[in-house]
Amino acid sequence: MVLYDNCGRPTLNLRVSLTQRCNLRCPYCHREGQTPTTSSVGLREMTTQEVIRLVRIAVELGINRVKLTGGEPLLRNDIVEIVGGLAKIEGLHDLSMTSNGTHLAALAKPLYDAGLKRININLPSLNKKTYAELNGGNLNDVLNGVGAAVKAGLNPVKLNMLILNGVNEHDIGGMMDFARKSCAILQLLELEPVNVKDPYYRQYHFPIEKAEEELKKQALDMQVRGDMQSRHIYSLPEGLQVEVVHPIENSQFCSRCTRLRITSDGYLKPCLMIYDNLVDALTSMRKGANDKELAKLFETAVKRRKPYFVSA
Numbered sequence: 001m002v003l004y005d006n007c008g009r010p011t012l013n014l015r016v017s018l019t020q021r022c023n024l025r026c027p028y029c030h031r032e033g034q035t036p037t038t039s040s041v042g043l044r045e046m047t048t049q050e051v052i053r054l055v056r057i058a059v060e061l062g063i064n065r066v067k068l069t070g071g072e073p074l075l076r077n078d079i080v081e082i083v084g085g086l087a088k089i090e091g092l093h094d095l096s097m098t099s100n101g102t103h104l105a106a107l108a109k110p111l112y113d114a115g116l117k118r119i120n121i122n123l124p125s126l127n128k129k130t131y132a133e134l135n136g137g138n139l140n141d142v143l144n145g146v147g148a149a150v151k152a153g154l155n156p157v158k159l160n161m162l163i164l165n166g167v168n169e170h171d172i173g174g175m176m177d178f179a180r181k182s183c184a185i186l187q188l189l190e191l192e193p194v195n196v197k198d199p200y201y202r203q204y205h206f207p208i209e210k211a212e213e214e215l216k217k218q219a220l221d222m223q224v225r226g227d228m229q230s231r232h233i234y235s236l237p238e239g240l241q242v243e244v245v246h247p248i249e250n251s252q253f254c255s256r257c258t259r260l261r262i263t264s265d266g267y268l269k270p271c272l273m274i275y276d277n278l279v280d281a282l283t284s285m286r287k288g289a290n291d292k293e294l295a296k297l298f299e300t301a302v303k304r305r306k307p308y309f310v311s312a
Helices: 050-060 079-087 104-114 128-135 139-152 169-182 199-205 207-218 249-257 281-286 291-301
Strands: 013-017 065-069 095-100 118-122 157-163 185-190 221-225 230-235 243-247 259-262 268-270
Touching: 013 050, 050 065, 050 079, 050 259, 050 281, 050 291, 065 079, 079 104, 079 230, 104 118, 104 139, 118 139, 128 139, 128 169, 139 157, 139 169, 157 169, 169 185, 169 207, 207 230, 207 243, 259 291, 268 281, 268 291, 281 291
Parallel strands: 013 065, 013 259, 065 095, 095 118, 118 157, 157 185, 185 243
Antiparallel strands: 221 230, 230 243, 259 268
């Protein structure tokens, strides 16, 4: 069974935000489109079993790929337990995570043993000063996390490099070298106008096409992932792969979108960009809703899915 929205798009991927807490202060973080207005009950978080139950119901409805996000998911004291519970769900084919990596050195092996398959690590710069100025973090913590993730067997380990105009656009070459030496995949991302102020976006937005032109000159091969919003994957010398993640605000991205989201406070969120069509699953669950009733909430959320950007 697979749920389709009113535009005929299947719902196959689920992004689950586990917390809005974070130990860094990245000004560009879109927080999975979650704002205080998405909840009228404050900073509630789903429990371990509530996360597992909602994901199990989603998988029964045809979703087979789950990514754990935040905030910083590694701040959850029960993160290994959550991963272990999700990994046991029959029909779940892929379980991954996005993290800032600062707590990963100690958790990479336990997460892998629990069933996590792969991880994306946010790494905007290899310059200690630039990294600290961007988010207040310690670069060495992240680098140790990258090494631990690769050593633990998480595969692939992807490094998410958000390109910011005037900040790190000249550091792409160094990041490519680091990714190659680390046996990681580099992902270049463009700043999104989600949960950031217009002046910040205008000042720091860097068109990803400029970086992609340089990749084309070096690439041995280029493939297009049709199942991932037609992102471009460049194969470069010495085994390096670089993925270029184009911004979501385009009709092609929307036409191929197969995602549904669960916010950390238990709302089903049909679209990253839309804030007024959420479905409150957690309140229903805590009031005693059975699995069939919760499945109906998923169906309602999927029917609310619609392309945010459409062709002119």
